[in-house]
Each structure stands twice: as C-alpha cells, then as structure tokens.
Amino acid sequence: MQVATMSNPMILAGLKTGEIDIGIGRMSDPELMTGLNYELRFLNR
Numbered sequence: 001m002q003v004a005t006m007s008n009p010m011i012l013a014g015l016k017t018g019e020i021d022i023g024i025g026r027m028s029d030p031e032l033m034t035g036l037n038y039e040l041r042f043l044n045r
Helices: 008-017
Strands: none
Touching: none
C-alpha cells in the first residue's frame, strides 16, 4: 500500500485511468466524477 497527497483533479484522473484504486478527499464537481462510484461519508455543516 502507498499513501500519497495530491489535488482532487489528480486523484480523479488517477481513479479514471486505474492508476489509483481508492481516493479520499473533498467532494468535487459531480461532472468531473462521471464514470466513478463514490459515497459521501461525512457532511460538514
């Protein structure tokens, strides 16, 4: 297992290409997340 810190666009790109298996981060624009499965696990109010 490797842990890396990167921006949301980099995480999304890695997930889409298969370079990354899982990403944890802030919710991005849903249009940028097309083709990915995601779950909202925390809501900051």
